[in-house]
């Protein structure tokens with residue numbers, strides 16, 4: 001499991017540890033890890049090539065530029081820069097807040113032979129400094145590596161004009177950028193980005209991940225993330241967490257020798273309509289490939305479903321008349337008419353776990369949902385989430401973590417928010433939000449969400465909690481898309497077809 005903690009939790013753990021260590025020891029640990037990651041990148045062992053024509057791999061002779069802000073983040077960059085300078089790199093530090101730059105770090109860099117260049121933020125728009133800014137921009141475009149130490153945990157809002165200009169100079173020329181702790185300009189706690197922000201190739205983060213390193217849009221700024229252990233003890237619950245193979249393998253059901261189809265879990269599916277019969281087929285496909293003992297289908301797509309999947313138990317009446325199930329999925333392709341609404345209400349009236357997706361989300365009554373005793377799982381994409389919250393879609397996309405938490409709390413349900421990073425929030429706010437990292441943009445294809453609801457519904461029927469079914473389901477679904485795509489486009493049926501490969505992959509570890 002990867003854990004991400006809030007700024008407040010990291011700060012508390014830092015002060016607790018600092019009280020027991022000699023002054024500056026923690027920053028030295030951070031700087032040592034940062035310098036080692038920079039050295040590996042310069043040696044050609046990083047996520048991006050950092051060897052320019054005419055220079056061999058390694059630290060010796062490399063040109064490194066540090067962007068240094070007002071706080072401890074700049075301190076880390078300066079101490080790491082000193083370490084690189086001692087190994088023969090040409091290191092220059094651009095101080096954006098010269099009066100506030102970390103004193104000890106400056107002394108260390110100067111002693112190691114590094115160059116210190118005052119480049120005060122407030123001179124960025126002063127014509128008297130135009131030549132200076134031009135000069136430092138050129139330095140950046142010629143560097144082998146740029147280290148972003150502008151802001152870390154104390155950063156507020158986006159980059160200011162001068163910092164944004166420097167970051168842009170490096171990025172425009174494809175100079176590798178290593179962010180210290182987090183890319184400056186992102187919001188560490190929410191993954192939101194309010195203004196210009198550094199886009200790094202590698203982020204070296206200390207002690208724990210931060211939610212912003214896992215959640216879009218900030219995540220896109222972080223590049224590859226490397227976690228450095230600096231000895232922090234973070235006792236409280238994480239703000240966010242990401243499952244990995246071993247976690248999912250432990251959650252996936254495995255039939256016991258005595259299992260029969262009922263014990264493995266029967267999932268009911270109420271999806272599809274005369275207009276969208278395909279949604280029914282895709283949802284059933286997802287459920288069958290995720291280990292349900294049996295699938296009962298109830299709805300107008302019964303003939304299409306049984307033609308494709310003869311093992312399905314089909315009926316065309318109301319879901320409550322279809323027979324016993326351990327969980328229901330309702331909504332994909334159901335349509336918007338009265339009949340669809342009647343089916344959703346019929347499913348939600350049953351005292352078993354229910355997953356509501358797509359069109360089903362049109363018919364939710366908050367109070368009735370909150371009154372349900374069996375778990376409810378809602379699986380909206382950003383547009384559907386926006387409608388449920390009464391905000392614009394762009395707002396949900398910009399504030400995914402806040403939005404999914406708000407939905408879970410307002411509807412008293414577990415919520416899986418789909419998209420570039422899939423998030424799962426439980427109504428209990430003390431539970432970390434789960435972030436799924438297995439997806440691929442190839443999943444953004446019609447019908448792949450229908451497959452996901454079948455997958456998660458099947459896991460609900462097998463007895464997983466709504467939170468586990470949603471997060472393990474999203475994990476398998478994303479991984480299946482990767483297996484199916486392998487660099488090329490996929491359709492939703494390919495994703496369903498690759499579920500067994502994803503399952504085996506997870507179980508192999």
Ligand SMILES: NC(=O)C1=CN([C@@H]2O[C@H](COP(=O)(O)OP(=O)(O)OC[C@H]3O[C@@H](n4cnc5c(N)ncnc54)[C@H](O)[C@@H]3O)[C@@H](O)[C@H]2O)[C@@H](O)CC1
Nearest residue numbers: 026027030070071072073151152153154155156157158181
């Ligand atoms: N406290 C410690 O012992 C450790 C701290 N570490 C580093 O220290 C960082 C935290 O240090 P700080 O608390 O000093 O925080 P920052 O380094 O983020 O600096 C905060 C300061 O930057 C300025 N600032 C805020 N937003 C800005 C913006 N948008 N543009 C320009 N300037 C802005 C403000 O003056 C603020 O006081 C961590 O992220 C980590 O890199 C590590 O060395 C590990 C140990």
Ligand SMILES: Nc1ncnc2c1ncn2[C@@H]1O[C@H](COP(=O)(O)OP(=O)(O)O)[C@@H](O)[C@H]1O
Nearest residue numbers: 418419420439440441443444446447448449450
């Ligand atoms: N950019 C993206 N990167 C990764 N996954 C994505 C991206 N966009 C969409 N997805 C995933 O693709 C699936 C699409 O589901 P959905 O929007 O319900 O589509 P549909 O209704 O056509 O089935 C979801 O699992 C979602 O998380």
Ligand SMILES: [K+]
Nearest residue numbers: 151180182184
């Ligand atoms: K930074």
